[in-house]
Amino acid sequence: MTQSMADRKVGVIGLGAMGLGIAKTLRNHGYTVHACDARPGAAADFAKEGGVACATPAEVAAGVDVVVSVVVNAAQTEAVLFGEAGAAAAMRPGSTFVMCSTVDPNWSIALEARLAQLGILYVDGPISGGAAKAASGQMTMMTSATPEAYAAAGHVLDAMAGKVYRLGDKAGAGSKVKIINQLLAGVHIAAAAEAMALGLREGVAADALYEVITHSAGNSWMFENRMAHVLAGDYTPLSAVDIFVKDLGLVLDTARATKFPLPLAATAHQMFMQASTAGYAKEDDSAVIKIFPGITLPEGQSK
Structure with a gap:
């Protein structure tokens, strides 16, 4: 089935060693990648290679149906979603948030419930493999999510990683x-x-x-x-x-x-x-x- 133009847009928040590799991999798979990073200039540098630079997580979220967050921890993920100019308020109902950080599994379970109240689907999707495998599309994802979330974001997950393990039908198992x-x-x-x-x-x-x-x-x-x-x-x-x-x-x-x-x-x-x-x-x-x-x-x- 041919994906719609909206499906070919994806957001990446966090352009560190892993996030930048993920953004480049998605771009190489034909996605238009909207990206932002807390460091001044990081998104602009990525845009020079064909991405779309955004100033805030909200700006990323406004233009896509799948947002991939690649930040360090739960506190940064909270800021990405619910901080000033956070992504959650800008995400449309039915869109999907993919969380790639290493976090407390109970926190991830609670986040799925919080986002569900906003009509947002959630993928508990920590990653492994290092910067080189992220850049080559060969990293591993340990994911758990509802069938609806997999249906909405599965094409993005498969483009991001060489191995996408689906470990459960709700958040927690991935983490x-x-x-x-x-x-x-x-x-x-x-x-x-x-x-x-x-x-x-x-x-x-x-x-x-x-x-x-x-x-x-x-x-x-x-x-x-x-x-x-x-x-x-x-x-x-x-x-x-x-x-x-x-x-x-x-x-x-x-x-x-x-x-x-x-x-x-x-x-x-x-x-x-x-x-x-x-x-x-x-x-x-x-x-x-x-x-x-x-x-x-x-x-x-x-x-």
Whole structure:
């Protein structure tokens, strides 16, 4: 079935590492992408490549039937929807809000109900895969939504991501699976940093250790990806230390509600907290390795 011209318009709010990749992917799939970002000039830069720059979330929402929000957390999502010039007041009944942030699942469930009162459909749709996969359209989406929301926004979801998992017929399941993914991601990064730090402490050449581990049973995707940043001495944030302070905090909050023990997640959370308070909050999450004493990091990035 041929999509209408309205279907070929989509809004993206948040043009950070993932959001910009999503906006470009949708544009490459033939969508007219209306976009805004809190940073001055970000939307205008995207518009130079063929998008439509908007000044506010409300302006984005006024021109489209599907709004994709790619901001950091629940507080920013609240501001996008209900803050000054927020999207919710401008969205037409029957339009769809796709929430891509990592949030408390109970908050996501409540948001679905709030938007339903306004006649707005909702997709609980956290994302994973990093900036490169977002830009290539190969990221993963962990979604849950009503059949009506999937019917309205499914074409956008399929264009955004290589894998769109449909995990339930109401909000909550998508966010639950995402925080479980973040439990593993955070623990794997912390373990990778610990292993590399031990190797450096014992005088093993970092590049040799990396080569061996990435071809051995002890490898993980996070070791291979994040320890490459350490080898390069490049802590430019693709995903910052404070992201895992937040996300592992959500993991622990969820488990605490039912008194479920998560000893590894709790230890990893403390490691990221230590890195954050030591001054590395805004650095790449691989900077968690900087908490280990008595090691000299590659490229002299030891402070």
